[in-house]
Amino acid sequence: MGNIRSQWIGMWTLLKKEVLRFWRVVFQTVASPVITGVLYLMIFSHVLGDRIQVYEGVPYTSFLIPGLIMMSLLQNAFANSSSSLVQSKVMGNIVFLLLTPLSYLQFFIAFLVASILRGVFVGLAIYLVALFYVDLPIEHPFFVISFAILGGGLLGTFGIIAGIWSDRFDQMAAFGNFVIMPLSFLSGVFYSIHSLPPIWQSISKLNPFFYMIDGFRYGFFGQSDISPWVSFFIVSLFFIVLSLIAIRMLKLGYKLRN
Amino acid sequence: MNSAIIFKNVKKSYGKVKAVDGISLTVPEGEFFGLLGPNGAGKSTMINMLAGLAKPSMGSISVMGFDVQTDYQQARHAVGIVPQELVFDPFFNVREMLRFQAGYFGRGKENDAWVDEVIDRLDLRDKASTNMRQLSGGMKRRALIAQALVHRPPVIVLDEPTAGVDVELRQRLWAFIKDLNKEGHTIVLTTHYLEEAEALCNSVAMLRSGKVVASDTTKNLLKKFSSKNLKLRLDLKLNKQLPSNVKRIPHEITGNDYVFELKKIADIAKITESLNAAKIEILDLQAVDTDLENVFLKLTGKEK
Numbered sequence: 269m270g271n272i273r274s275q276w277i278g279m280w281t282l283l284k285k286e287v288l289r290f291w292r293v294v295f296q297t298v299a300s301p302v303i304t305g306v307l308y309l310m311i312f313s314h315v316l317g318d319r320i321q322v323y324e325g326v327p328y329t330s331f332l333i334p335g336l337i338m339m340s341l342l343q344n345a346f347a348n349s350s351s352s353l354v355q356s357k358v359m360g361n362i363v364f365l366l367l368t369p370l371s372y373l374q375f376f377i378a379f380l381v382a383s384i385l386r387g388v389f390v391g392l393a394i395y396l397v398a399l400f401y402v403d404l405p406i407e408h409p410f411f412v413i414s415f416a417i418l419g420g421g422l423l424g425t426f427g428i429i430a431g432i433w434s435d436r437f438d439q440m441a442a443f444g445n446f447v448i449m450p451l452s453f454l455s456g457v458f459y460s461i462h463s464l465p466p467i468w469q470s471i472s473k474l475n476p477f478f479y480m481i482d483g484f485r486y487g488f489f490g491q492s493d494i495s496p497w498v499s500f501f502i503v504s505l506f507f508i509v510l511s512l513i514a515i516r517m518l519k520l521g522y523k524l525r526n
Numbered sequence: 527m528n529s530a531i532i533f534k535n536v537k538k539s540y541g542k543v544k545a546v547d548g549i550s551l552t553v554p555e556g557e558f559f560g561l562l563g564p565n566g567a568g569k570s571t572m573i574n575m576l577a578g579l580a581k582p583s584m585g586s587i588s589v590m591g592f593d594v595q596t597d598y599q600q601a602r603h604a605v606g607i608v609p610q611e612l613v614f615d616p617f618f619n620v621r622e623m624l625r626f627q628a629g630y631f632g633r634g635k636e637n638d639a640w641v642d643e644v645i646d647r648l649d650l651r652d653k654a655s656t657n658m659r660q661l662s663g664g665m666k667r668r669a670l671i672a673q674a675l676v677h678r679p680p681v682i683v684l685d686e687p688t689a690g691v692d693v694e695l696r697q698r699l700w701a702f703i704k705d706l707n708k709e710g711h712t713i714v715l716t717t718h719y720l721e722e723a724e725a726l727c728n729s730v731a732m733l734r735s736g737k738v739v740a741s742d743t744t745k746n747l748l749k750k751f752s753s754k755n756l757k758l759r760l761d762l763k764l765n766k767q768l769p770s771n772v773k774r775i776p777h778e779i780t781g782n783d784y785v786f787e788l789k790k791i792a793d794i795a796k797i798t799e800s801l802n803a804a805k806i807e808i809l810d811l812q813a814v815d816t817d818l819e820n821v822f823l824k825l826t827g828k829e830k
Binding site: 275285289360365 | 577578579580581598599600602603607609611613614615616617618626627629630631632633634673
């Protein structure tokens with residue numbers, strides 16, 4: 269029993285530290301992406317609000333909000349685990365974690381949950397601010413919550429992989445600029461893929477971000493480009509595959525214990 | 527006496543470089559053990575393998591009976607490592623950082639009193655609420671030592687703990703580490719300051735190119751390699767040469783100072799008589815004992 273308690277305290281402490289790490293700089297880690305999200309919302313809804321309607325009976329501004337929430341959630345979940353790991357590696361203080369009896373699974377779960385929490389904080393804050401602009405009912409809370417957690421988990425895991433792999437800040441930034449940013453902008457945040465030419469529709473279906481945003485949006489409106497269960501299955505599959513890679517890297521001590 | 531640390535035929539290569547080349551070493555429980563060697567001798571690699579930061583290419587290492595790879599959790603509970611670099615987490619203050627570190631080892635609130643005791647013993651009380659970034663180098667060093675102690679490990683490894691530390695703090699850290707040893711902790715110290723190893727360590731291992739070149743009690747090593755030296759300041763300004771029989775005795779020259787390595791005390795008389803006969807004036811005369819530095823230089827092949 270003592271051992272289980274001790275293992276639990278170890279993981280809980282790391283989770284607490286990872287959450288406090290972003291909470292101490294909440295203006296940078298939460299307020300700043302919220303402002304960016306709200307600016308997107310104001311500009312796009314002002315420019316396109318009256319001209320486009322994607323779903324029957326859903327104003328464009330309302331359509332936009334779940335996509336923006338999800339995009340910010342994903343980007344921030346990625347940023348949390350990746351920046352924490354790269355910073356600790358560059359500063360050298362990762363050694364304090366590596367010297368402890370924390371197992372690779374405890375390490376993984378703590379970083380994963382902290383990333384999900386940061387993503388969800390940012391998403392929730394954008395949602396609350398958006399409520400001042402539009403009425404945004406939630407038709408299927410199950411899908412809203414599960415896609416928020418799965419999406420945050422998927423990108424948190426990807427952040428762990430990127431953080432372990434990167435030795436420098438610029439390498440980590442490359443993941444953000446060349447992978448996360450294009451995938452999130454081309455995922456249907458601002459449009460429905462049905463408005464795209466067939467070839468781009470097919471390409472979009474290779475993008476995991478598309479399924480996260482489409483499924484999340486279904487939770488709000490009960491309408492989506494494809495079945496939310498298909499999205500749920502595909503996102504879960506991506507999450508499992510990336511988790512296995514991240515866990516393997518941690519187990520082997522790849523780039524951490526050389 | 528039980529063994530605190532055992533290295534069994536440990537090898538570690540980085541590509542073609544053999545950082546550690548077949549080291550077998552045992553540190554008994556309660557020992558104050560020094561690991562000495564020039565840069566690149568393999569000291570840090572040994573500590574990294576002991577700490578689980580690097581994996582041996584061959585051989586096994588155990589701490590308090592736990593293999594550092596197969597029983598890594600128990601092994602890490604048993605050892606506290608003070609890293610050489612002044613690394614720190616810039617987001618937290620000293621007390622937070624120490625409580626987190628204890629938490630990673632599964633120690634909850636019941637350990638807070640011990641954390642405060644460690645803070646007090648290392649004179650960190652005034653800085654306990656200061657962010658790590660704002661601490662001076664010496665304070666950061668103390669915080670690092672505190673960090674290695676929060677989970678009450680029986681074995682403490684200090685990698686160059688007094689590098690870049692002023693004399694006063696060095697003395698205080700020495701006293702503190704000595705106390706830890708008296709309380710029963712096994713201490714392993716790597717240092718470049720041989721004077722430090724001589725003053726603190728009961729036994730030492732000297733490393734060169736990934737191999738142990740000597741491992742014994744400090745006393746025995748000094749005895750084995752001890753030689754009485756005679757230090758003379760000579761007035762040789764009139765282009766005078768040392769007499770040939772004196773020249774043959776192994777010696778080192780620094781300016782006008784000549785240090786002769788004596789085989790027996792009677793050599794002193796022989797040297798002084800020959801110098802008198804050659805009319806070379808002896809300005810000063812001193813007998814010098816061998817210190818660990820001499821032994822170290824002899825063994826690592828770096829005699830001047």
